[in-house]
Amino acid sequence: MDDLDRKIINLLQEGFPLTEEPYADVAKQLGIDESGLLSRLKSLLDEKILSRFGPMYDAAKLGGDFSLVAIKVPKDRFDEVAGIVNSYEEVAHNYHRDHDFNMWYVLATESPEKIHEVNADIEKRIGLKVFNMPKLDEYYIGLKLTA
Template identity: 50%
Template sequence: MREALAAAIIDATDRAIIDHLQGGFPICERPYAQAAAALGIGEDELLERLQRLLDARVLTRFGPMFQVERMGGAFVLAAMRVPEANWQQVVDIVNAFPAVAHNYRRESDRACPFNMWFVLATETADGIAAAVRTIEAASGLPVFAFPKLREYFVEMKLPVRA
């Protein structure tokens, strides 16, 4: 427990990395070297720090955001009603599919009876229906897909404070 907490502690350099890389990543032959130079550190140090932040779950993801539809793919927000007794089993089943991302738990109520939410992303538009069917067959539970009706772009950069 202490090791995980110690790994999650970030210093001023970590904060600078997070702040700097939220708004843009260099597109060049050695992007990490260029980003590191802008931060006043070495490329190896930047890579090591990013890996430590990911391992400690300070960062849950580091990578580009793609508009999958422009590449011929599709994505939807999906939800399930998972009985508490089967929760971990269903989590393991759902997370085993490469099309699944951002799986998380929410408390359900009458207004929203779903307690498992995840994003499905596939290489083709018809891949969503196939992924839903496959997850339903593997879990024995229905998957409810909520396709995007309209797209909004909200650029949100979060400053990392001490």
């Protein structure tokens, strides 16, 4: 990654235009040509320095729902419980965190009702309480990481 890659990452985190030739517009801002920008972007995505590039849709407004769910998993059962939780296609992310509440998963479902169905099913299968912590309000979402 060189300085130009960093400039591209920083600029494209801010946004991307809805114009007929958006890459040419952005390239001009960076003082490079369109094909140069496209090949840089391809590499950044291939090397997974960028995890996504494009429109970010708000799933909740499309009728779907999300929730963050936490479980306190006894150490000796961690792998077994992770296997069960991960087996649900509605579980989009699952993180192991350093805490008594050591498993944190994100559910993404078509409907709010489905969140409760999946959690109830998981709870029954693992025999541990799941703590459903949906967002009640959000104050900022966006990434502002300086490359």
